[in-house]
Amino acid sequence: MNFQNIIGNDNIKELLSKSLETHNLVHSYMFIGPDGIGKSLFARDLAEIILCDEKSSCGFCSSCIKFESGNHPDYTFIDSEDGKSIKIGQIRLMQESIAEKPIVSNNKVYIINNSDLMTTEAQNCLLKTLEEPPEYVTIILISSNESKLLNTIKSRCTKITFKSLSNADLEKYANINGIQINSNLFSVYNGSIGKLISLNNEIDLYNSLDLVIGSFETRDIVDIWNNSEVIYKSKEKIFDILDYLNIVFLNNLRNTNDYKFINCISFVELTKKRLLSNANYDMCIDNLLLHVWKYYHSN
Ligand SMILES: [Zn+2]
Incomplete structure (x- = not known):
């Protein structure tokens, strides 16, 4: 099955699989959706399938072997070189390459990642290619900010909208x-x-904070001091830590409707303000832990 390593967006897998089966792929796609949900991974998989001799990312044909080694002459992945913009020079180079026939496969695939970073000149330049792409070419534009692309570009691409993944995904x-x-x-x-x-990267920190939060339930305040060393020692991450505490308190509030969590959230926000005005770090944390513990046992 195609796209088997990709999680979520099953409707898009079905749509593109059907287009592949019926030889109805178009020349220009635009993959739209929030960052970090697998659009470029999806585009890469589609590219491998289009280039594969068996049209299935078989993994064995000379095209798939070259593709997986990151060395396929008919595949080009374009992105911003400075993290700020994709310049007209990059699009011109792409156009020169497009004019040359494929070498290993019968097709060529070009992915433009973060395509909304193309300058207006670059977009206007690309327009010519989108109007009349050679028969063997597929172009996939990826974007999380569609509003920055010219309407003339958008109207020449088939738009595919990706959705955020579910918690289960x-x-x-x-x-x-x-x-x-x-x-x-x-x-x-x-x-x-x-x-x-x-x-x-911070999962160990969050897991330690879960222990701190768990210890608020206990009647014995000594347990809190014993478990809270992580907060005293992580001064440089304190604002992430405080944000995390409030995420958990907010989740708890939603699940229980217990107003004590509103007091906890307010005190965390007060602690942020105190820290920003350079109050003594350890004393701020002492105060925070004592107050949250008190709110937990206020009923
Ligand atoms: Zn193959």
Whole structure:
């Protein structure tokens, strides 16, 4: 099955698989949707399939072997070189390459990642190619900010809109790739694999904070001091830590309707203000932990 390594957006898998089966792929696609949900991975898979001798990313033909080694002469991935813009020079080079016939496959595929970073000149230049692409060429524009693309560009591409992944999709991805998931963070992941991966770097910190939060339930305040060392030691990450505490308190508020969590959230916000005005760090944290513990036991 095509696109088997891609999680979510099953309707798009079906649509493109059908187009492949019936030889109805168009020459220019635009993949639209939020960052970090797998648009470029999807485009890359589609490119491999289009170039494959068997039209299935078989993994064995000379095209697939070249593709997977990152060395396929008929495949070009274009992105911003300075992180700010895609310039007209890059599009001109692409056009020179497009004019040359494919070498290994019967087709050529060009992906323009972050295509909304193309300058207006670059977009106008690309327009000519989108109007009359050679028969063997497929161009895939990827964008998370469609409004920055000219209407003339958009009208020449078949638009495919990707949706954020469900929590279940994220869990599936995390399991397959050996990534830990913290269910408190689903609202922050916001359906993005990119966000899941970047937050995974701090997963040990978040897990330690779960222990701190768990200890608020205990009657014995000594437990809190024992478990909270991570907060005292992580001064440089304190604003991430405070944001995390409030995410958990907000989740708890939604799940229980218990007003004590509103007090907790307010005190975390007050702590942020105190820290920003250079109050003593340890004293701010002492105060925070004491107050949150008090709110937990106020009923
Ligand atoms: Zn193949």
